[in-house]
Amino acid sequence: MTGKEAVDYIHSLMRFGSRPGLSRIKRLLHEMGDPQNKLKIIHVAGTNGKGSVCTFAAACLTAAGMKTGLYTSPFVTSFTERIRIDGECIGYDELGAHTKEVKDLSDKLFGPDDPVTEFEFITALAFRYFADKGCDAVVLEVGLGGRLDATNVIEKPLVSVITRIDLDHMAVLGDNVEKIAAEKCGIIKDGCPVVMLRDNLPAAASVIKDFAARHGSRLIVPEIPDDITDKGLLGSEFYYRGMNIKVPLAGHHQVGNAATAIEAVLAAFPDLPPSAIESGIANVRFPARCEVISREPLVLLDGSHNPNGTAALDGLLNSCGINNAVCIAGFMADKDVKDAFLNVASHFKKAITVTVKSNSRSMTAIELAHVCKNCGCDAMPAEGYDKAIEMALSYGAPLIVFGSLYLAGDIRPLLLSRFSTKDY
Numbered sequence: 445m446t447g448k449e450a451v452d453y454i455h456s457l458m459r460f461g462s463r464p465g466l467s468r469i470k471r472l473l474h475e476m477g478d479p480q481n482k483l484k485i486i487h488v489a490g491t492n493g494k495g496s497v498c499t500f501a502a503a504c505l506t507a508a509g510m511k512t513g514l515y516t517s518p519f520v521t522s523f524t525e526r527i528r529i530d531g532e533c534i535g536y537d538e539l540g541a542h543t544k545e546v547k548d549l550s551d552k553l554f555g556p557d558d559p560v561t562e563f564e565f566i567t568a569l570a571f572r573y574f575a576d577k578g579c580d581a582v583v584l585e586v587g588l589g590g591r592l593d594a595t596n597v598i599e600k601p602l603v604s605v606i607t608r609i610d611l612d613h614m615a616v617l618g619d620n621v622e623k624i625a626a627e628k629c630g631i632i633k634d635g636c637p638v639v640m641l642r643d644n645l646p647a648a649a650s651v652i653k654d655f656a657a658r659h660g661s662r663l664i665v666p667e668i669p670d671d672i673t674d675k676g677l678l679g680s681e682f683y684y685r686g687m688n689i690k691v692p693l694a695g696h697h698q699v700g701n702a703a704t705a706i707e708a709v710l711a712a713f714p715d716l717p718p719s720a721i722e723s724g725i726a727n728v729r730f731p732a733r734c735e736v737i738s739r740e741p742l743v744l745l746d747g748s749h750n751p752n753g754t755a756a757l758d759g760l761l762n763s764c765g766i767n768n769a770v771c772i773a774g775f776m777a778d779k780d781v782k783d784a785f786l787n788v789a790s791h792f793k794k795a796i797t798v799t800v801k802s803n804s805r806s807m808t809a810i811e812l813a814h815v816c817k818n819c820g821c822d823a824m825p826a827e828g829y830d831k832a833i834e835m836a837l838s839y840g841a842p843l844i845v846f847g848s849l850y851l852a853g854d855i856r857p858l859l860l861s862r863f864s865t866k867d868y
């Protein structure tokens with residue numbers, strides 16, 4: 445099976461939807477020899493920030509000389525981004541070979557009435573790949589929720605991490621923060637330490653503390669330093685546990701994410717050299733997370749797609765004094781789009797809305813323009829990404845592109861081709 449055939453097959457499994465539960469993937473992994481039980485895992489759940497925390501943590505471990513697997517979702521540019529070792533994406537030849545193996549086993553074990561889902565398939569493949577490659581550690585991002593997520597087949601992680609919890613995926617996880625937090629806390633295991641992002645809602649923090657106590661798990665809550673040097677679009681700098689931490693990702697919220705990652709790797713590997721943590725975090729690059737595509741004119745790309753995410757974007761725009769900007773926005777229809785857009789509406793004199801073409805769940809450009817207008821922002825739908833970019837740039841104002849990560853994946857190559865060299 446070629447790499448392209450593998451990606452096409454995996455995406456074809458989307459038609460079976462998302463079906464929470466662990467019975468299918470447990471059976472599949474057992475047939476594969478339970479590769480997940482051969483790995484040392486940092487397990488990360490949360491509504492916002494888990495991708496950043498995972499990336500920071502993996503970078504620290506790689507910098508310490510450990511062969512480190514990183515499993516995240518969704519991808520921005522290439523499907524292979526979801527499965528990486530020491531920053532290198534799985535090769536297409538290896539993806540093809542592993543896909544064939546998992547497909548053959550899956551076809552043997554499951555009938556057409558109860559096949560594995562796309563996420564279950566990818567998760568099983570990733571466990572196999574990391575085990576076969578002899579990874580010293582794996583940083584594992586939960587897909588949805590925690591308790592019934594396919595990643596939650598691991599028996600005992602080195603540490604469980606809970607990032608910021610907020611209202612999202614309420615149809616699946618529950619209609620309030622407490623219920624959602626309980627689902628996320630399903631990754632907490634008896635006697636395993638738990639790291640909790642300090643910037644959590646009190647209701648969520650209370651649930652996390654209760655779960656940790658019930659499981660006899662040491663709860664670690666990072667201290668956020670007061671003396672943070674805000675470098676605006678270039679990130680932040682602060683001292684933590686005697687280390688000089690330079691965070692290259694923009695936004696104050698990334699300070700908390702970095703501190704959470706530091707506590708996670710030290711809980712898992714207490715002897716990790718401080719120099720590895722400093723260099724690992726300093727060298728992180730993360731597409732579509734307040735990513736500066738161009739400084740002149742300013743073009744910022746961010747995958748903030750829910751109210752908590754756009755609140756963080758609002759904080760960055762405020763700290764940098766960015767107003768009278770233009771945005772290109774695209775959201776999934778099942779998100780809290782109105783509240784998400786309201787957080788940042790005051791920064792824009794014009795919103796250009798698009799339909800996210802890579803996902804059928806997208807809100808249409810016309811529908812989104814109506815939402816933006818109801819938030820007090822002048823808005824206009826665009827027919828396609830190229831037209832949206834042309835319209836936005838014609839205003840001669842800072843351009844903020846935000847919303848779904850599917851939008852980021854679609855539009856990022858177009859922005860990079862137009863602004864081919866970053867000037868900082």
